[in-house]
Amino acid sequence: MGMKIIVFLLFVIFSIILIFYFQQINPNYVCKDCNVILISIDSLRADHVGVYGYEKNTTPNIDRFASESILFKNYITQSYLTPVSEFSLHTSLYPHQHGLIIPWPSDNEYKLTNPPVTIAEILKSYNYTTIAISTSPEFKVFRDFGNGYHISNFSYVRDLPVIDEQLISVMKNKKFFLWLAIGTVHAPYGKYVPEEIQNKYENLQYRGLFKNKVINLVEINSIYNYTYYPLYERGEWLERNVSENPVQLNQDDIDFIVAKYDAGIEHMDNFLGNFFNILKSAGLEKNTIIIFTSSHGEELGEHKYIMHYDIHESEIHVPLIIKHPGLEHKIIYTQTQSIDILPTILDFLKIPQYEKAEGNSLVPLIYNEDPQFNKYIFIERSPLWEEFAKTNTTFLPHIDFGVRTSEWKLIYRTSRDFEMNNSWWGYISGQKIFVPEFELYNIKQDPKEQKNLYFDRIDVADRLKTNLFEWIKEKGIAIFNRTDIEVVKIFPYP
Numbered sequence: 001m002g003m004k005i006i007v008f009l010l011f012v013i014f015s016i017i018l019i020f021y022f023q024q025i026n027p028n029y030v031c032k033d034c035n036v037i038l039i040s041i042d043s044l045r046a047d048h049v050g051v052y053g054y055e056k057n058t059t060p061n062i063d064r065f066a067s068e069s070i071l072f073k074n075y076i077t078q079s080y081l082t083p084v085s086e087f088s089l090h091t092s093l094y095p096h097q098h099g100l101i102i103p104w105p106s107d108n109e110y111k112l113t114n115p116p117v118t119i120a121e122i123l124k125s126y127n128y129t130t131i132a133i134s135t136s137p138e139f140k141v142f143r144d145f146g147n148g149y150h151i152s153n154f155s156y157v158r159d160l161p162v163i164d165e166q167l168i169s170v171m172k173n174k175k176f177f178l179w180l181a182i183g184t185v186h187a188p189y190g191k192y193v194p195e196e197i198q199n200k201y202e203n204l205q206y207r208g209l210f211k212n213k214v215i216n217l218v219e220i221n222s223i224y225n226y227t228y229y230p231l232y233e234r235g236e237w238l239e240r241n242v243s244e245n246p247v248q249l250n251q252d253d254i255d256f257i258v259a260k261y262d263a264g265i266e267h268m269d270n271f272l273g274n275f276f277n278i279l280k281s282a283g284l285e286k287n288t289i290i291i292f293t294s295s296h297g298e299e300l301g302e303h304k305y306i307m308h309y310d311i312h313e314s315e316i317h318v319p320l321i322i323k324h325p326g327l328e329h330k331i332i333y334t335q336t337q338s339i340d341i342l343p344t345i346l347d348f349l350k351i352p353q354y355e356k357a358e359g360n361s362l363v364p365l366i367y368n369e370d371p372q373f374n375k376y377i378f379i380e381r382s383p384l385w386e387e388f389a390k391t392n393t394t395f396l397p398h399i400d401f402g403v404r405t406s407e408w409k410l411i412y413r414t415s416r417d418f419e420m421n422n423s424w425w426g427y428i429s430g431q432k433i434f435v436p437e438f439e440l441y442n443i444k445q446d447p448k449e450q451k452n453l454y455f456d457r458i459d460v461a462d463r464l465k466t467n468l469f470e471w472i473k474e475k476g477i478a479i480f481n482r483t484d485i486e487v488v489k490i491f492p493y494p
Contacts, residue, residue, distance in 0.1 A: 028326030045297030061273030075320035092357035120148030136183035158183035188216035189260035201259035
């Protein structure tokens, strides 16, 4: 009898200690009924943000915001295209699962037959007032981004959004979820940026090819391997203008384009500085979780082209900064991914997890970095330009994959033959563009992915291939066999 009492008392004491331990470790992450603001920038790569190491002062307000927040240094998007990667964030599903894998629909409007549940729909069911404000035209065209919102304003114009008094009043008087999507950084670079900001970044002595041009998608898609191939628009398509000779570019030309891109970042940062001040003046800081990220990054010549086209680090490594009223500043180096955002929001709000979510809540990581957390991140690439350069047919079932660890990344080109035969860059240059089946990069030593180590480190490649092939098999990816996806047009991409 005495032994049973002792065992019972020990159990009670142990339980009390355990409860006290977890209360001490995890006392502040729950923010039940807190407001949530999700800020999604379009085309902002991490290494052009101050707190991610950029030497230019493009983001003083974001940097200040990060100093009071949790800064995730290795956040990866699930793909490289705005609608594809952003929908993974909103659904916690991989692109092949959520089904939104086309770059632009033929009739400028697209809606999935069986759309998955989004974070807005979940929070709406928990009595949140849901608001969407977007200046990324993709979100107006792909109608499923509007699912679950009480209030929405989706614009075709990539300018800064408007935060008016009516919106502030709603935010002050309602429990709300605000998705703020900003398209200003996306091409056309610098179009909506005041001249005084552009002059801070541009070489004012520059007199090159792009001096008096708008750096839009026609200009960007004329550039490959430091050569400018003149294009012209024929209906809804771009074609090579063979009557004009290619122009050799130099570093000053590329620097001018990058300067326009950086000017857009500062313009966006100034807007956010004002927005954060509005939140503070309205007394919303104390009960609002703010998540700042980007749909994807941007290529600026590292792989011979400009814009976003592939799943290289410049295009999938983006900022993630979370400001939480109950959590202090911290820097987290463990890799995280788009599909982790939805489970994290639900964890913060103490809302039951969405059973179909593929991602993991970041809450445990905030308290204890774990090298096994997201040990492997999987990325998907559906085609962009190459499907449409010469073949106005169907969106064929061609897809590439990537698997990433904290040190290595393997890219598997399942569609290499098709890509080589239909490459946009091959079309404008008149060259055969070689596409390797596998690419292996040491992203710690070579973050710009300049040296393919596939044949030098077969041991690492084989390990990553095993994990990637197991994941493909586990997910039952059937996109290889799909031939029924609708006809789409790619140009002009907005």
